[in-house]
Amino acid sequence: MASSSSSYSSPCAACKFLRRKCMPGCIFAPYFPPEEPQKFAHVHKIFGASNVTKLLNELLPHQREDAVNSLAYEAEARVRDPVYGCVGAISFLQRQVQRLQKELDAANADLLRYACNELPPPPANSLSMVPPPGLGITPSALQIQQLPQRPRSTTMEYINGGGGLYRQFPASYNYSLPYTIPWADTASDGIDEGAAAGGGGGGGTL
Amino acid sequence: MISGRCAACKSQRRKCPSDCIFSPYFPPNDPQRFACVHRIYGCSNVGKMLQQMPVQMRAQAVDTLYMEARWRIEDPVYGCVKLISQLHQNLNDTESELAKVKALIAFHKLQISQVNELHQPDLDASQSNVEQFQFNYSTQNHYPWFIN
Numbered sequence: 001m002a003s004s005s006s007s008y009s010s011p012c013a014a015c016k017f018l019r020r021k022c023m024p025g026c027i028f029a030p031y032f033p034p035e036e037p038q039k040f041a042h043v044h045k046i047f048g049a050s051n052v053t054k055l056l057n058e059l060l061p062h063q064r065e066d067a068v069n070s071l072a073y074e075a076e077a078r079v080r081d082p083v084y085g086c087v088g089a090i091s092f093l094q095r096q097v098q099r100l101q102k103e104l105d106a107a108n109a110d111l112l113r114y115a116c117n118e119l120p121p122p123p124a125n126s127l128s129m130v131p132p133p134g135l136g137i138t139p140s141a142l143q144i145q146q147l148p149q150r151p152r153s154t155t156m157e158y159i160n161g162g163g164g165l166y167r168q169f170p171a172s173y174n175y176s177l178p179y180t181i182p183w184a185d186t187a188s189d190g191i192d193e194g195a196a197a198g199g200g201g202g203g204g205t206l
Numbered sequence: 207m208i209s210g211r212c213a214a215c216k217s218q219r220r221k222c223p224s225d226c227i228f229s230p231y232f233p234p235n236d237p238q239r240f241a242c243v244h245r246i247y248g249c250s251n252v253g254k255m256l257q258q259m260p261v262q263m264r265a266q267a268v269d270t271l272y273m274e275a276r277w278r279i280e281d282p283v284y285g286c287v288k289l290i291s292q293l294h295q296n297l298n299d300t301e302s303e304l305a306k307v308k309a310l311i312a313f314h315k316l317q318i319s320q321v322n323e324l325h326q327p328d329l330d331a332s333q334s335n336v337e338q339f340q341f342n343y344s345t346q347n348h349y350p351w352f353i354n
Contacts, residue, residue: 046255048248055246055282063283070287074274082255083263086286087270093293100300107307114314 013040018049027056031068042075043068213240218249227256231268239272246275 011022012029017040022029028049032040043052052071056064078085214228215221217240222229232240243252252271256264278285 046247046251048251051246051248059282067283070284073287074285082259083267084270085274086290087273089290090286090293093290093297097293097296097300100297100304104300104304104307107304107311110311111307114311
């Protein structure tokens with residue numbers, strides 16, 4: 001969180017580290033409070049104070065806080081892992097996403113197998129309406145409820161709308177569920193948010 | 207053995223010594239590589255980082271430094287952190303989706319088992335009911351109209 005430590009008596013973490021006077025208007029003061037010395041120490045170790053100054057000067061004031069926080073994140077990752085830094089985290093996360101995506105594909109395939117099964121739909125009152133055999137009453141006499149058609153699965157809509165890191169599901173996988181689902185399809189809000197976040201994340205393939 | 211100065215020493219306008227720490231990783235035919243890394247990290251910081259790690263890891267380290275430098279140049283505000291954030295979001299979304307699909311599968315399995323029970327009810331109980339029914343009527347030699 002940005003703070004104006006130059007208005008207080010104590011210098012900012014950057015000027016403390018660099019052992020210099022923290023002047024009013026210090027470019028580091030809003031983003032490196034004296035309570036977080038480690039933040040600037042890491043940033044300085046990896047990027048250097050002059051490089052950070054140049055980077056911040058090239059940005060608009062409202063962009064600087066986010067830039068400093070992302071630089072601090074990268075610096076900390078690089079200090080923890082000098083060889084791979086953030087790239088190690090990206091690689092790990094991409095593998096996790098791929099693994100989960102494979103699991104999701106397998107689960108979708110299972111779901112399709114159940115949904116495309118030829119079993120007849122259950123009657124409206126399930127067990128109570130089925131007669132014991134031998135009394136000459138046929139099932140056709142029962143009124144079997146026709147359940148509503150559901151054009152596409154939640155997962156297919158999400159995948160087709162998301163783009164980004166997900167593969168497209170074939171359009172031929174349209175099926176109708178033989179049973180009513182126990183909840184309404186309220187996932188569209190989350191799907192849109194997920195699609196928006198997932199889109200455009202295709203950079204940095206390792 | 208790279209002849210001539212490496213990209214780092216060319217950029218810094220200095221002689222390239224035989225034991226130059228940069229020369230294995232910044233060949234002269236790729237000046238852009240050093241320029242990116244130098245712009246974000248600075249020559250001396252990169253040199254210090256390379257000195258502090260084993261020789262066999264330095265090539266990989268320079269590659270990852272170059273990647274992060276390029277991301278930072280393309281996006282000066284977020285750099286590669288934006289991609290990390292998106293991947294976290296993707297991971298959460300995929301986990302939620304997987305949980306939903308697994309719940310649907312469990313629901314289907316339950317429905318199928320219930321349907322199977324409908325078509326294969328307790329045969330012993332029903333058979334004894336039929337036998338009892340038939341016995342009651344057979345002893346009286348009286349068949350109701352709905353029994354063929």
